[in-house]
Amino acid sequence: MTDDPVFQQEFLPLFRQLIQNACVNTGQPDSGQEDRSITTLLAFFAKRGLVGDVYHAREGRGNLVIRVPGTDPEAPSLMFMGHLDVVPAQAADWSTDPFGAEIREGQVWGRGAVDMLCWTAAQAVGFAEAVARAPGGRFRGDLVFLAVADEEASGRWGAQYLTEHHWEAVKADYMITELGGFFIDTDRGPAAFCTVGEKGVAWVRLTVRGTPGHGSMPYRADNAALKVAEAAYRLGRLRLPLRVSKPYRSMASAMAQGRWERVALTTGWGASWALKRLFQRKPGMARFLHTAGRQSLSPNVVHAGQKVNVVADRGELLVDCRLLPGTSREDLEALVRKALGKRLSQDFQFEITDWFPSNLSNKDNPLYSAIEDLFHKAHPDARLVDLFIGGVTDGRFWRARGTTVYGFTLFSKALTMDAYGQRIHGNDERIDLESLELGLGFFRDLPEKFFS
Ligand SMILES: [Zn+2]
Numbered sequence: 001m002t003d004d005p006v007f008q009q010e011f012l013p014l015f016r017q018l019i020q021n022a023c024v025n026t027g028q029p030d031s032g033q034e035d036r037s038i039t040t041l042l043a044f045f046a047k048r049g050l051v052g053d054v055y056h057a058r059e060g061r062g063n064l065v066i067r068v069p070g071t072d073p074e075a076p077s078l079m080f081m082g083h084l085d086v087v088p089a090q091a092a093d094w095s096t097d098p099f100g101a102e103i104r105e106g107q108v109w110g111r112g113a114v115d116m117l118c119w120t121a122a123q124a125v126g127f128a129e130a131v132a133r134a135p136g137g138r139f140r141g142d143l144v145f146l147a148v149a150d151e152e153a154s155g156r157w158g159a160q161y162l163t164e165h166h167w168e169a170v171k172a173d174y175m176i177t178e179l180g181g182f183f184i185d186t187d188r189g190p191a192a193f194c195t196v197g198e199k200g201v202a203w204v205r206l207t208v209r210g211t212p213g214h215g216s217m218p219y220r221a222d223n224a225a226l227k228v229a230e231a232a233y234r235l236g237r238l239r240l241p242l243r244v245s246k247p248y249r250s251m252a253s254a255m256a257q258g259r260w261e262r263v264a265l266t267t268g269w270g271a272s273w274a275l276k277r278l279f280q281r282k283p284g285m286a287r288f289l290h291t292a293g294r295q296s297l298s299p300n301v302v303h304a305g306q307k308v309n310v311v312a313d314r315g316e317l318l319v320d321c322r323l324l325p326g327t328s329r330e331d332l333e334a335l336v337r338k339a340l341g342k343r344l345s346q347d348f349q350f351e352i353t354d355w356f357p358s359n360l361s362n363k364d365n366p367l368y369s370a371i372e373d374l375f376h377k378a379h380p381d382a383r384l385v386d387l388f389i390g391g392v393t394d395g396r397f398w399r400a401r402g403t404t405v406y407g408f409t410l411f412s413k414a415l416t417m418d419a420y421g422q423r424i425h426g427n428d429e430r431i432d433l434e435s436l437e438l439g440l441g442f443f444r445d446l447p448e449k450f451f452s
Helices: 005-020 035-047 113-133 159-165 224-237 246-255 259-267 271-281 283-292 329-340 342-347 366-378 395-399 417-423 433-451
Strands: 053-056 062-068 078-083 107-109 143-148 174-177 180-186 189-198 200-209 296-304 314-323 348-356 383-389 404-407 430-432
Touching: 005 035, 005 107, 005 113, 005 433, 035 062, 035 113, 035 143, 062 159, 078 113, 078 395, 078 433, 107 433, 113 143, 113 417, 113 430, 113 433, 143 159, 159 395, 174 366, 174 395, 174 433, 180 246, 180 383, 180 417, 189 246, 189 366, 189 395, 200 224, 200 329, 224 296, 224 314, 224 329, 224 342, 246 259, 246 283, 246 383, 259 271, 271 283, 283 383, 283 417, 296 329, 314 329, 329 342, 329 348, 342 348, 366 383, 366 404, 366 433, 395 404, 430 433
Parallel strands: 078 143, 078 174, 174 404, 189 383
Antiparallel strands: 053 062, 062 143, 107 430, 180 189, 189 404, 200 314, 200 348, 296 314
């Protein structure tokens, strides 16, 4: 293990304290209480002579911004963004205290270790180190550190609030945040992922009416339960065509094994055969790839009827839709109605209750080049692969406003996609010390690379 004093004496205590602060976000407005970690961060930055502004949308749920202005107002700005909250943990299911931040077997154990306090701590210490090393303490463009509350719910008290009400304070041309950096073994050697975009999210409510009647006489009854059941089945079984985009092709090419699988997954010829093979080998990976290449509709909540002896007179179906770039609300309604079929579709009211469009950053820019350089320096034998995710991060609020956003940090090869997938929101969340040290070095060195 390293004897770098910054890692030992500043990074590790800060990282462990962020875990121990246990800013657990249950989704309740007064959970999280991220101010505990804001206090921890302010104390750390004060020792480095750095001050920032704290923004509150709700008491106890602070967001911290530190902006070091650049010397050239025309130069692009770079932001590090991390969240402070974590999801709940059931102590009984863990082999250690989830908020103890114990160091055991070369790993730090605790809720938030990989999602995403390892980023937040490395960004804080890396930011302070980068500023200390910069001539005159400044770079060409603004360097910004941002730690937010409430990522694990909706960003209502964090990223959404800041981008809607304090854009001048939190704007940036480039941003680096979660998630990515984890490794897979490919048939061409090791590869790690960098998140370049996210699918759009649309939550759809389908409602239908029936005619009430006595449950003892179902002959030719107008039963809303049957309509909802049929709609759920049709939407759930729908097979949507593959749309090959640049990030999809990058993912497929890395995940495929052998020439035929690669051809099938990247061109669409025999893609379902190849996806099945991938699923047998690596189910988690197959799900990532499947959703990256298609629209997806998941009917997840089904309600109908009031009482067992009354024919159901109303029904409701909630569908989680994840959409590719360029999909409009009208496109989505047409897709859903086509899946229901003409007869069934007539009965249903269609309503979008939540909508956030897909967003994607291109790679022809100084931030991506800087990431690639630092990655190849740390892992000369490995490749960097795009990740286009079905889920969302707070990065979406900036991408939607034109910021180029990547999800990335440097990890060790021990942190594989499988390991990451099991630990994020899972039991025994933990991270190896080598990954932590690589992450710190990444955020320390990134500004100099980016601004040079
Ligand atoms: Zn996260």
